[in-house]
Amino acid sequence: MRFTVVLRTPARAAEPLFAQAPKAWQRMLPYIVVGVFVVSLLPTTIAVLTDDYKAGGGWAGALGVAQTVPLLLAVTRPLPAWVLILVADTVGAMVLASADNVAGHPWPWTPMSIVGYLLLMVCLGLRESVRTLVGVWLVTGAVGVALGFYELEVTTTAALLFVLSGAFLAVTGALRGIGDAQQRIAEQESISEAERARRTLLEERARIARELHDVVAHHMSVITVQADSAPYRLPGMPEPVQEEFAAIAASARESLGEMRRLLTVLRSDRANGGNGGNGTSGGGGVLAPQPGIGRIQQLVEATVRAGQPVELSLAAGAAQAAPPAVDLSAYRIVQEALANVVRHAPGAGTRVSVTHDAEEVLVLVVNGPAARDAVEALESSGTGHGLVGMRERVRLTGGTLDTGPLPDGGFRVAARLPLNDPTDDPPDEPPDEPTNDPTEDAS
Structure with a gap:
């Protein structure tokens, strides 16, 4: 005994x-x-x-x-x-x-x-x-x-x-x-023992993130250099083409900068500001503010420059009314939804709407079927990781997410994000069912 x-x-x-x-x-x-x-x-x-x-x-x-x-x-x-x-x-x-x-x-x-x-x-x-x-x-x-x-x-x-x-x-x-x-x-x-296992898992994730940064940063740097040097390497380039290369270089630099900021947080001992909250990390890197609803217009403009027709309806005061978690989640949901449209339905007409009232922020992204004269879709099938990421972000804020295909061949993403902190844990959501819809995210 x-x-x-x-x-x-x-x-x-x-x-x-x-x-x-x-x-x-x-x-x-x-x-x-x-x-x-x-x-x-x-x-x-x-x-x-x-x-x-x-x-x-x-x-x-x-x-x-x-x-x-x-x-x-x-x-x-x-x-x-x-x-x-x-x-x-x-x-x-x-x-x-x-x-x-x-x-x-x-x-x-x-x-x-x-x-x-x-x-x-x-x-x-x-x-x-x-x-x-x-x-x-x-x-x-x-x-x-x-x-x-x-x-x-x-x-x-x-x-x-x-x-x-x-x-x-x-x-x-x-x-x-x-x-x-x-x-x-x-x-x-x-x-x-559980804490040790969790620490090991976090360390492994950080290592993978650093390796991912090294791989992606190399290619993004190459894209930036090629886009910046294109007007010099190819003289006589029309003005619209030069502007397109400049937009590509700007997007690549922005993505590279955001990835480096995330890596700085991963490598720092303290992610909340190493010197008393002065905006610097423990590693000495400057931490830029997280994107939010106020930057959705820039996101839509970059998507339009990429050749994707997008209409934006952004309610005034939505960025000021949303708390930080909701502000960031709304931006990421729109970002992921537009990325899905570019990958799976190029040329499809897309509408982005962000509204709010006293209780919640409503994010709606609806796209039609891919344009017939558009280039071939970058990806024809997906694993659903992007939709899972959306659900996790909405779940953290205590909101709800509704996604699914439309009868005309398009896709809909609708998220309700409460403005007040949830007092109870959000209810469990059913696991994502596999789908063969071509607009589901594959990233």
Whole structure:
């Protein structure tokens, strides 16, 4: 038997002793022990009170039941059982004081009541707090002292029960305390192991992010250099083409700068500003503000320059009304939705709408089918990671997300983001079902 598992404080008030033991026979052990004691003590108590103390048959039977049957309650509720048995033992002592043959016999506690009382002390010691155990012990002694005012020629057992009950309470209470301490140590070790696993996972994610930055940053840098140098390498380039290359270079530089800022946060020891919130990270890099609703217009303009027809309806004051989490989530949702349109439905007419009221911000991105004369879609199938990312962002703000294909072959993304912090955890959402719609994100 592992006492670190068995001898610990039950988690709930009515939980039986050893209820959290790993094996069934260990959980049944308290019932078996108490049952054996009750079956043995009940007839013995009645016989001794009748034959030795010469108590009446009715009194002997009543006292035998009252002093032994409540022990069955001690497995789950030892404190109420102690109150019942102490009252029964006290009444029994007063009844035996006037019995015909009490002289020379143990009193006020009979040998049977002492045995049952000590079993009760074991149950109490394995269950109750130290303060409760001390109170039980002192009350036991006080009752014995009070009964000692009876002037009888008996063998007094008040001091004996007082000493034995204290010893049983001390030993079982100490065992229970050791079991609790070992259980807390095991739980702390489990928490530490989980924290180590989490730290390892975060470190691995940071390493992957740095490697991803190294790969993507190289290609983005090449794109920037090629776009910037195109007018010099290809003289005589028309003005619209030069503007297109300039827009490509600007987008590449912006993406590269944002990736470097994210990498700075990953590499810094503190992501909330290393010098008292002065806007610099622990690594010395400057942390730019996160994008929000106010930058959606720039995002749409960049998409239009890429050849994607987009209409924008942006409510005035939406950026000021939204808290930071909602502000960032709205921007990222529009960004991801437009990226999906460019990848899966090039040339499709797209409408972006951002409105708000006193309670929420509504983000709506709707696109039609890909234009017939457009170039071939960059991606024809997707894994849904982008939609999962949208759901996670909406979930963090306590909002809702509705996505799905339209009858005309287009796609719809609608997000409701509450302006007030959610007081309860958002309800669980059903897992994303696989879809064959070509407009689902593959990034």
